Amino acid sequence: MEELDIVIVGGGIAGLATSLALHRKGIKSVVLERSESVRSQGAAFGIQTNGWLALEQLGVADKLRLNSLPIPQIRDVMFEKGIKRRESVGLASYGEVRGVIRNDLVRALAHALPLGTLRLGCQIVSVQLDETTSFPIVHVQNGEPIKAKVLIGCDGSNSIVSRFLGLNPTKALGARAVRGFTNYPDGHEFPNEFIRIKMDNVVCGRLPITHKLVFWFVVLLNCPQELDSNLVKKQEDITRLTLTSIGEFSEDWKEMVKNCDMDSLYISRLRYRAPWDVMSGKFRRGTVTVAGDSMHLMGPFLGQGTSAALEDGVVLARCLWRKLGQNSVNSNVSYSASRTQFEEAIDEYIRERRGRLVGLSTQTYLTGCLIEASSPVRKILFVVLLMILFRDRIGHTRYDCGRL
Numbered sequence: 048m049e050e051l052d053i054v055i056v057g058g059g060i061a062g063l064a065t066s067l068a069l070h071r072k073g074i075k076s077v078v079l080e081r082s083e084s085v086r087s088q089g090a091a092f093g094i095q096t097n098g099w100l101a102l103e104q105l106g107v108a109d110k111l112r113l114n115s116l117p118i119p120q121i122r123d124v125m126f127e128k129g130i131k132r133r134e135s136v137g138l139a140s141y142g143e144v145r146g147v148i149r150n151d152l153v154r155a156l157a158h159a160l161p162l163g164t165l166r167l168g169c170q171i172v173s174v175q176l177d178e179t180t181s182f183p184i185v186h187v188q189n190g191e192p193i194k195a196k197v198l199i200g201c202d203g204s205n206s207i208v209s210r211f212l213g214l215n216p217t218k219a220l221g222a223r224a225v226r227g228f229t230n231y232p233d234g235h236e237f238p239n240e241f242i243r244i245k246m247d248n249v250v251c252g253r254l255p256i257t258h259k260l261v262f263w264f265v266v267l268l269n270c271p272q273e274l275d276s277n278l279v280k281k282q283e284d285i286t287r288l289t290l291t292s293i294g295e296f297s298e299d300w301k302e303m304v305k306n307c308d309m310d311s312l313y314i315s316r317l318r319y320r321a322p323w324d325v326m327s328g329k330f331r332r333g334t335v336t337v338a339g340d341s342m343h344l345m346g347p348f349l350g351q352g353t354s355a356a357l358e359d360g361v362v363l364a365r366c367l368w369r370k371l372g373q374n375s376v377n378s379n380v381s382y383s384a385s386r387t388q389f390e391e392a393i394d395e396y397i398r399e400r401r402g403r404l405v406g407l408s409t410q411t412y413l414t415g416c417l418i419e420a421s422s423p424v425r426k427i428l429f430v431v432l433l434m435i436l437f438r439d440r441i442g443h444t445r446y447d448c449g450r451l
């Protein structure tokens with residue numbers, strides 16, 4: 048059986064960020080990714096100040112800034128039965144917001160890793176603990192099992208590692224989201240702002256990435272389950288469904304969807320890990336833990352999923368390095384002695400992250416409830432709760448995950 052020190056499952060944002068953070072501290076890891084290439088689903092996302100602070104620590108922020116415009120403000124517009132009820136403009140973040148193409152981010156992270164770190168086409172099917180050493184063993188489809196000293200599950204929303212930890216399953220929201228981007232060869236004329244429009248059962252967002260490229264999403268609230276299988280089998284089906292949903296929007300929105308880059312189109316049913324599960328979840332079993340969506344999957348309502356995954360990577364690498372340093376990871380310390388150190392490092396990581404993640408997932412959850420609420424009483428309830436708990440709506444962007 049192959050024996051490795053630190054194994055990361057999933058070469059998405061959290062997995063690559065964690066591996067790069069460890070590498071920058073001189074600690075080796077191996078990332079097992081099931082796709083044959085670094086995955087491209089998900090189009091793009093907005094990254095706020097806290098995410099940029101994490102990217103600085105990972106050494107890729109300046110490279111990513113070259114391809115994305117700063118977005119100073121956010122505009123929220125609400126229509127009811129065709130009538131504009133509210134419009135507000137505010138800061139998008141304390142500091143910096145930019146849209147980043149997912150491919151650019153994963154490539155920047157992956158290219159900064161040493162050769163041999165990322166193993167593509169490597170899907171894990173289960174995890175167990177070795178009966179004698181209590182270290183994890185990862186079973187890989189069509190491959191030899193791998194024994195690891197530390198296993199970090201960054202395998203996204205349907206995580207095998209979080210199931211191994213015994214975490215409660217994630218919950219489905221009634222909503223589905225379509226994400227994509229559209230290229231305007233002669234330049235678009237949209238203002239340099241993130242705009243979100245809610246019209247009855249649909250929420251649309253648009254974020255310019257460059258002067259020629261915009262990222263957009265359409266969230267279909269209360270979307271019937273049968274849409275999962277029947278209507279959306281091909282990219283063309285996703286476009287048709289999206290165009291039908293935004294029938295009441297202005298022509299520029301419809302043109303944007305019609306002319307989108309078909310490869311970037313991605314539809315998913317929104318799921319989340321309940322805030323009370325983030326508060327009480329047991330995120331460590333032996334020397335196995337989780338990061339990113341596997342740990343704290345949340346709806347897109349604050350746009351913090353990616354940034355929180357980047358923060359996880361920085362904090363986890365720092366905690367492992369503080370306890371172990373590079374030498375102890377690769378040294379011949381006895382299995383049982385080093386296992387306790389690994390466990391302590393993981394506990395420190397969980398302790399540091401939990402407060403931050405409970406805040407983010409609660410604010411995201413309440414914001415989602417407010418957006419979905421149809422009765423005025425429920426709307427008032429969620430507005431009051433948000434005002435009491437999160438008076439500063441964008442306070443979450445001030446967070447600094449600290450130095451590596």
Ligand SMILES: Cc1cc2nc3c(=O)[nH]c(=O)nc-3n(C[C@H](O)[C@H](O)[C@H](O)COP(=O)(O)OP(=O)(O)OC[C@H]3O[C@@H](n4cnc5c(N)ncnc54)[C@H](O)[C@@H]3O)c2cc1C
Nearest residue numbers: 057059060061081092093171203224339340347350352353
């Ligand atoms: C509509 C929408 C809009 C969003 N907008 C934003 C935004 O504006 N800003 C923001 O910060 N976030 C946003 N997010 C959230 C963001 O996309 C996620 O939080 C982020 O991608 C999580 O990264 P991750 O690495 O945890 O998971 P992923 O990026 O999903 O990576 C998981 C990886 O694990 C691999 N994997 C899974 N299972 C296995 C296995 N068994 N073996 C091996 N590999 C495996 C997968 O192939 C994948 O590469 C949005 C989400 C949605 C749905």
